[in-house]
Structures are given as C-alpha cells and as structure tokens.
Amino acid sequence: AQTVTQSQPEMSVQEAETVTLSCTYDTSESDYYLFWYKQPPSRQMILVIRQEAYKQQNATENRFSVNFQKAAKSFSLKISDSQLGDAAMYFCAYRSAESRFQEYGNKLVFGAGTILRVKS
Amino acid sequence: DAGVTQSPTHLIKTRGQQVTLRCSPISGHKSVSWYQQVLGQGPQFIFQYYEKEERGRGNFPDRFSARQFPNYSSELNVNALLLGDSALYLCASSLSDLRDGRYTFGSGTRLTVV
Numbered sequence: 001a002q003t004v005t006q007s008q009p010e011m012s013v014q015e016a017e018t019v020t021l022s023c024t025y026d027t028s029e030s031d032y033y034l035f036w037y038k039q040p041p042s043r044q045m046i047l048v049i050r051q052e053a054y055k056q057q058n059a060t061e062n063r064f065s066v067n068f069q070k071a072a073k074s075f076s077l078k079i080s081d082s083q084l085g086d087a088a089m090y091f092c093a094y095r096s097a098e099s100r101f102q103e104y105g106n107k108l109v110f111g112a113g114t115i116l117r118v119k120s
Numbered sequence: 121d122a123g124v125t126q127s128p129t130h131l132i133k134t135r136g137q138q139v140t141l142r143c144s145p146i147s148g149h150k151s152v153s154w155y156q157q158v159l160g161q162g163p164q165f166i167f168q169y170y171e172k173e174e175r176g177r178g179n180f181p182d183r184f185s186a187r188q189f190p191n192y193s194s195e196l197n198v199n200a201l202l203l204g205d206s207a208l209y210l211c212a213s214s215l216s217d218l219r220d221g222r223y224t225f226g227s228g229t230r231l232t233v234v
Contacts, residue, residue, distance in 0.1 A: 004162075037225075043208060045163075045225035091162050095223075107153065107176050108212075108223060110162030 002027045002094050006111035013082045015120050020067075021077045023092030023111055030054075031097040034068065034075045035108070040088040048090070051075065053097070079116075087118040122146070124213050124226035132232045133201050141196045141229045145213030151175070152194040153223065154186060157208040169194055198231075206233045 003026045013019035025034070036048040051059045051068050058066050063083075067076045079086055092111040125144045133139050145152050151170040155163035165178040169188035188194045192213075198205055208230050212223040 042227060043230075044227040045210065045212070047222060047224070050222060093162075107165040107168060107178065108155075108163070109165070112162050113160075 002029070002032075002096070002109045004092050004094050004109050004111040006092055006114050008114045009112075010115045010117070012117045012119060013079070015082055015084060015118055017082055018078060018080045019082055019116065021079075021090055021092075021114050021116065023075045023077070025073050025075065025092070025094050027073070027094065027096075029096055029098050033095045033097055034066075035093040035095070036064070036066070036075075036077045037091045037093060037110075038086075038088045039091060039113075045091070049077065082118050084118050084120060087116055089113045089115050124211055124224050126209075126211050126226035126229050128229060129227065130230045130232075132234060135201055135203060135233055137201050138197065138199045139201060139231060141198075141209050141211075141231070142193065143196070143211030143213075143226060144193045145211075146224055149213035149215055149224070150192055151214045152188055152192065153212045153214070154194070154196045155210040155212065156180070157210055157228070159207070163210055166196070201233045203233050206231060 005024045032053045034051045037045045038048050039045050049059050049061045049064050058068050063080045065078045091113045094109045127142045153168040154166040157163040166180050167186040168176040172188045183199045186196045208228045210228045211226045214223045
C-alpha cells in the first residue's frame with residue numbers, strides 16, 4: 001500500500017519570502033501522480049500543483065514549484081514571494097496511474113498535512 | 121460551470137442515528153469519491169463510484185454505504201452513528217480518463233455526532 005509522509009506539522013514564512021514544504025512517499029509503482037492541495041479555513045481542497053511521475057521536468061504554477069526526486073521518493077513544494085492568502089493547510093497526495101481506472105478506480109492517498117502561517 | 125456541490129454544509133446528529141450526505145459532481149464528471157477528514161488529519165478514502173458502480177472502498181465499516189445516481193450525483197449513508205464519525209466529509213469528482221489524474225473537491229459537510 002502507498003503511504004505519504006509530511007514531516008513538518010507547521011511552518012512559518014515572512015510575507016514575500018520563500019518557503020519549502022516537504023513530502024515523501026512510498027510506493028512500488030512506477031507510474032503515478034503526485035499533488036499538492038491547499039485547504040484554507042473555507043475547507044475546500046484546492047489543487048495547487050500536479051506532477052506526473054513519468055515526466056522528468058518539475059511542475060511549475062506561477063509562484064508554486066515542486067522538486068520531484070523520483071528515486072528518493074521525495075516531492076517538495078516551494079512557494080515563492082509568499083502572500084498572506086497562502087496561509088492554509090497544505091496536503092501532499094498520491095494517486096496511482098497504473099490501475100485500470102474503469103475497473104478499479106483510483107483513490108488519493110493523503111499525508112497528514114502541514115499548516116503554513118504567513119507573517120506580515 | 122458550477123463546482124462540486126455538497127449538502128448540507130453542517131449537520132448535528134445523535135449517536136445511533138443515521139445520516140445521508142449528498143454530492144453533485146462537476147458537469148461531465150462521471151466519477152465521485154468520498155473522503156473522511158477527522159480534525160487535524162489528512163482525508164481518508166471511503167468510496168469511489170464510476171458509472172453508478174463501486175470502483176473502490178476504503179477501510180471503513182459496513183455502516184458506511186454509498187450510491188451513485190444516473191445523473192452522477194451521489195449519496196453517502198452512515199448508519200448507527202458513533203462519536204468517532206464526527207468529521208468533515210469531502211466529495212470529489214473527476215473525469216473518467218485515467219491520464220487526467222485530477223480531482224475537484226467540494227467544500228464538505230461538517231458532521232458532528234453528540
């Protein structure tokens with residue numbers, strides 16, 4: 001079974017600075033997706049960034065980028081120029097891409113989350 | 121296009137009662153998944169439905185059941201509620217395409233069991 005570990009329960013960053021959130025995962029599969037989701041107090045999970053394991057290039061979405069190290073099974077999120085609106089709980093998640101979806105479906109496996117606080 | 125909608129937003133139930141939570145996916149999405157998020161933890165997978173059939177089930181007791189309707193909306197039922205069932209219940213919808221890999225979540229239903 002796949003597992004996702006977020007070792008930082010809480011992180012703080014000064015506004016306009018850069019912060020990196022860590023995530024490691026365990027799997028025996030070679031084809032999968034990794035995600036970072038943001039959950040503000042409004043509760044809705046918002047997709048921040050997605051990485052496909054078969055792509056070597058690290059994904060980037062504006063101020064958000066990842067450092068994907070497949071051999072090390074590491075998937076960290078870097079937030080540049082942090083803004084007050086970035087304050088939230090951040091979850092790392094794994095999804096298999098190898099199963100036959102229409103027969104077995106594919107679940108997301110989440111880490112425990114990291115609370116990000118942004119100081120003004 | 122409307123996002124994933126869940127109802128109700130909040131619910132208080134007594135131990136032993138039964139509850140039904142509802143979810144409408146994004147238009148065109150045929151898969152619906154349910155997750156339980158206990159306070160301070162990451163979401164845990166409960167069910168996934170695709171084309172009205174169960175495609176996956178997490179490690180939850182038989183008190184939890186779900187179904188998907190022809191319009192792809194879904195209901196999650198929980199019988200004989202326990203205090204430990206208090207949580208945020210999230211619904212997520214996705215395309216059926218395996219290569220897409222993206223889920224869109226609703227804002228959840230906050231269930232409190234007293």
